[in-house]
Amino acid sequence: MTNKATRTAPAPRLGPRALNRATLARQFLLHRAPATSAAPATPATSAYDAVQYLLGLQAQNVKPPYYALAARLEGFAPEQLSTLMADRAVVRIVTLRSTIHTHTAEDCLTLRPLVQPARERELNQFRRGLVGVDLDRLAALARELVEAEPRTLKQLREALLVEWPDADPFALGLAARCRLPLVQVTPRGLWGRSGQVALTTAEHWLGRPAEPAPAPETVVRRYLAAFGPASVKDMQTWAGLTRLRETFERLRPELLTFRDDSGVELFDLPDAPRPDPDTPAPPRLLPEFDNLLLSHADRTRVVSPETKGRTWRGNQAYRSFLVDGFLAGLWKLDDDVLTLEPFGRLTRGQREELVEEAGRTLTVLHGDGTYDIRFGTVAQ
Template sequence: MGARRQRSVASTDVLCRRALNRATLHRQLLLRRGGAGGVEVVERIGGLNAQQPNDPYLALHSRLAGFTLAELTAAIEDRRLVRSCLMRATQHLASATDFRWLRPVLDPLLTRVQRNVFGRRTAGVDLTELVADTRAILAGRTLTRPELGRILAQRRPGADASALAWSAQYLLPLLHPAPSGTWDTLGSTPVALAEEQLGPLEAPDPRRLVSWYLAAFGPATTADIRAWSGVSGLPDIVAEMSGELRAFRDESGRPVYDLPDACRPDPDTPAPVRLLAGFDNLLLAHADRTRIMTNETRRRVCVDDLIKPTVLIDGTVSGTWHLDRRAGLVTVQPFTRLRADHTDAVTAEGHRVLRLAAPDQAPHDVRIAPA
């Protein structure tokens, strides 16, 4: 067994861009919608970006048959799914089970982000004392981030209340409990102690992060894993896992790693049309995103800190879309002229989104703008 596995790790098999595309689409449930529950799917697809509260709902809707808004809301309210600052120091939804092992792995990243972003604004503040203070303040209760900042600043005259609250969020495992992260919920972000709500966290294990990522987004380079997670030191970790991974090369000759038994579909497997949410997993998971979109397309979709909702045709980003719930309207902006069958499929997906997001605004309409 060991010898066979070692030979597979040394493989120089080349995976073309389309093969990488189909493998990732399969793992993200974008070749065929799944029928499992939302929590299980969030674990399978590597969490969900949750900077905007409605995006995780739309992301799951593109991946699950029979998905309802109530299903995800219930999972957030009973803490089977939790919202917190995680990969790339941005808001994500993860299962409570995954959060317990994932958050400790991200500690060095979040400490680095605090230093880089808020270091000057917290100069002279004892950060160890800040963390201890935050634990005491939040014990047994939930506050909004501004409320926490004001209390911390009262004990540190002249300090920047906002910087203190954000620093506490990076340096201490905190959750944003419901209603934060639920459909249509905006406003001040609540914070609560993660260990108080979920129990003790686990010892950090970066190898588990690598395996989790590859199961959701692989095959991939170490640069891809870093771009998705923000974690450094990954080449050494992947080297330590050489006996557990299979190595390929991409069309540029770069080493690409995967779990040995992971599914890698035939590159000619059909890929259905999908309307992806803003900040969708598929668009943020790789340093080299050409398996999903061209560099020109990336410049049209990834604008400053915004990742637009996108149209996926034959597995690649082929346009953007906009939802107007009040008007019961989805407007699609394709980047090239659509074939008739693609027009029909895009229209059907648009109506599917409207049935979820604007059920009371019938009649619904899907408009496709000129390319």
């Protein structure tokens, strides 16, 4: 009898186009999800459901969450998200990657505790400006101040300086933001309205206490549902966390595994969509810093090496658009003029489809009207 070593079949390979189509399908960018459908098979049936399913939307500025949902939901109207924000069902708060996101109230109260270790590490960079500052005392005082009435960051810094006059004002404000789950109160974030950033605690704004951080396994499953197939490093990049390998290993028996073209192991949910790589992908207009472009360590599933780094210059971030599922150019809107700047040559059909999509975006977010959609220069 001959003993033969048990051999494990190699994991299937997923190239950039396969990963692209899989991620677009989960992001509702391959086919828009109906915004008001009650079909049980539809994973996102409202603006609220979409924000929850996508684990939040990048919201460094006011408009990006609205543009993000306009690209992903059929039948979306900006009032849908604006009403949720006014009703405190969704909020704006610093969470993933130390950036502002629009989250559901439930995710605000749980995801922020999950990423709190990253906020503590961020604070370590500013210790020199906090010499002599009792951080526990700072957190308690800051909470008292913003729960008495919402405060701008400037007002909060000035109040904290009274207690610690020798500290760096910027570091004091950042310490408050890192130690406390500070949300931006409305009217900031409402569509068609303006308001300066004023802060209070999530618990005070939502009228309920923070909840324990969810089990890491739960968040891994949710991340893979919205951004997979993905590697451990991909999820760590998305969350701004480290040491997630053990969590993936615990989940390995229930996950599928693949390899990308570089041999990196990718994990995925068994029943998640992985469309044919040749599935047509329509053009989409995205906001600046859309999470599609920021949620993987290896972004080649959407961003080719030739287009890497072209969506920002210095501190200036540009809105971008996809053609055939990949980053293909920039866009901007000035009054009633929408300018599209492709990175390379587009076919006549691609240009026509892109103009049609731009017109749809304008109508959804700004109503019927006469708009000038042109090809030109966006990045100056």
